[in-house]
Amino acid sequence: NSFEPCDFVLFGTQGDLARRKLLPSLYQLEKADLMHAETKVIGVARQDISQVEYVALVKENIEKFSKEELCQETWQRFSEKLDYVQVDMKNIDSYKAFKDHVDPKRMMVCYFATPPSIFGDICLGLKAAKIIDKSMRVVLEKPIGHDLASSKKINDQVAEFFDESQIYRIDHYLGKETVLNLIALRFANSIFATNWDHNCIDHVQISVAESVGIEGRWGYFDEAGQMRDMVQNHLLQILTLIAMEPPANLDADSIRDEKLKVLKSLRPINASNVRQNTVRGQYVGGFVKGQEVPGYLDEPDANTSSESETFIALKVELDNWRWAGVPFYLRTGKRLPNKTSEVNIFFKRQPHNLFKDSFPELPANKLTIRLQPDEGVEVTVMNKVPGLTGKSSMDLQKSKLNLSFSETFKDERIADAYEKLLLEVMLGNQALFVRRDEVEAAWKWVDGILAAWKNSNEPPEPYQAGTWGPVASIALLAREDRAWYESR
Numbered sequence: 300n301s302f303e304p305c306d307f308v309l310f311g312t313q314g315d316l317a318r319r320k321l322l323p324s325l326y327q328l329e330k331a332d333l334m335h336a337e338t339k340v341i342g343v344a345r346q347d348i349s350q351v352e353y354v355a356l357v358k359e360n361i362e363k364f365s366k367e368e369l370c371q372e373t374w375q376r377f378s379e380k381l382d383y384v385q386v387d388m389k390n391i392d393s394y395k396a397f398k399d400h401v402d403p404k405r406m407m408v409c410y411f412a413t414p415p416s417i418f419g420d421i422c423l424g425l426k427a428a429k430i431i432d433k434s435m436r437v438v439l440e441k442p443i444g445h446d447l448a449s450s451k452k453i454n455d456q457v458a459e460f461f462d463e464s465q466i467y468r469i470d471h472y473l474g475k476e477t478v479l480n481l482i483a484l485r486f487a488n489s490i491f492a493t494n495w496d497h498n499c500i501d502h503v504q505i506s507v508a509e510s511v512g513i514e515g516r517w518g519y520f521d522e523a524g525q526m527r528d529m530v531q532n533h534l535l536q537i538l539t540l541i542a543m544e545p546p547a548n549l550d551a552d553s554i555r556d557e558k559l560k561v562l563k564s565l566r567p568i569n570a571s572n573v574r575q576n577t578v579r580g581q582y583v584g585g586f587v588k589g590q591e592v593p594g595y596l597d598e599p600d601a602n603t604s605s606e607s608e609t610f611i612a613l614k615v616e617l618d619n620w621r622w623a624g625v626p627f628y629l630r631t632g633k634r635l636p637n638k639t640s641e642v643n644i645f646f647k648r649q650p651h652n653l654f655k656d657s658f659p660e661l662p663a664n665k666l667t668i669r670l671q672p673d674e675g676v677e678v679t680v681m682n683k684v685p686g687l688t689g690k691s692s693m694d695l696q697k698s699k700l701n702l703s704f705s706e707t708f709k710d711e712r713i714a715d716a717y718e719k720l721l722l723e724v725m726l727g728n729q730a731l732f733v734r735r736d737e738v739e740a741a742w743k744w745v746d747g748i749l750a751a752w753k754n755s756n757e758p759p760e761p762y763q764a765g766t767w768g769p770v771a772s773i774a775l776l777a778r779e780d781r782a783w784y785e786s787r
């Protein structure tokens with residue numbers, strides 16, 4: 300359980316992810332009393348710094364990246380858990396340094412917050428230092444590879460040393476409260492559970508918009524593009540939770556078996572249908588929230604001839620019984636007007652309209668699940684306008700049933716996704732982590748689209764920063780008589 304002590308080893312402790320997210324999240328777990336008093340957090344990096352310097356750096360990061368003032372009492376306890384080992388992760392001999400820092404009798408968690416290209420080196424180094432055993436858990440950060448072949452290679456390298464039951468592949472969206480709530484919403488509420496298929500649902504929109512640009516990560520991002528950075532993982536994971544069949548229980552493999560079936564039923568997009576079903580865009584300069592921002596090709600470090608996409612819109616279909624004929628439209632991009640992630644489920648219209656006088660086109664019900672920010676769930680319903688007179692005997696109005704998390708759960712702090720996921724690793728629960736076959740099924744589908752784009756030789760369409768992407772993404776829905784919904 301959470302109170303089992305462990306050696307939590309953080310490879311890449313000086314990297315962006317560890318500094319921004321992992322160390323502040325571990326600190327929050329300490330604050331919530333969810334770390335055993337004897338747990339140690341061992342940072343690993345190449346820099347030659349002393350223990351005292353390391354602790355000072357961690358403090359600086361937590362102060363900078365936690366959204367609250369440092370709690371001295373928590374910091375005192377947390378800082379006593381910190382340790383630092385200097386390791387050149389590509390040099391097997393240098394892992395010897397480890398031996399004096401970890402306790403072989405304790406469970407060890409190794410978080411690989413490094414580029415995946417050195418996951419294999421780290422495994423070899425741990426083996427050489429003779430500290431691998433069956434109780435050890437390893438956490439891998441996305442992206443696992445840049446296509447199916449490279450992802451298999453990385454997974455094979457790690458599998459040489461660790462069993463799948465020891466491997467925790469992170470997709471931080473699976474640690475977000477609202478993403479987890481999709482499971483509760485669907486399976487704890489019969490009104491949704493029984494209406495969740497092609498008989499009742501017209502289409503689904505999944506939109507993950509960001510107002511930020513590349514934020515100094517041009518090199519990484521340009522190799523990945525929005526497809527590998529966001530769709531292959533976060534958007535497809537959200538899609539699986541919306542589309543999966545009810546799992547038999549909440550065990551890790553029961554859930555992951557169902558998610559895998561969804562990924563396997565994704566209809567391939569290839570040269571024959573790529574034009575009808577996809578739109579790729581790249582932002583040019585514009586204004587976001589009133590601030591002038593440069594275009595993608597004018598960002599620092601940019602390679603001016605890049606054709607990587609920063610925006611994607613897709614029409615996705617699932618070839619299975621439940622979702623036959625129900626399109627899932629996915630949209631995600633950088634430098635869009637604001638940061639909003641949401642799922643919109645559009646139900647089918649009523650077969651006959653009794654209210655033609657006040658509403659010639661009776662709108663369909665819509666369920667909006669706001670993943671972030673202003674987390675919540677909203678249902679649009681039609682109501683009679685109260686009153687004795689009106690345009691007709693039954694004047695209708697569209698209204699919203701709105702559940703706002705911040706109002707309903709006032710006293711609950713919404714934890715960062717990484718806090719939840721790090722806790723789950725320490726608890727040994729794999730349900731919120733992506734299994735190897737899921738990653739590979741996702742890559743297989745994504746590879747088809749990437750290959751079709753490459754063959755088509757068409758550059759991404761420009762869109763102005765601060766807009767909702769290229770006009771073609773609007774047309775993608777408009778030609779099917781639908782429109783993207785923007786709740787804000």
Ligand code: BG6
Pocket residue numbers: 509528529
């Ligand atoms: C990361 C991507 O996985 O997710 C980033 O690499 C992106 O490009 C980020 O900005 C978005 O995460 P969140 O939690 O801010 O929605």
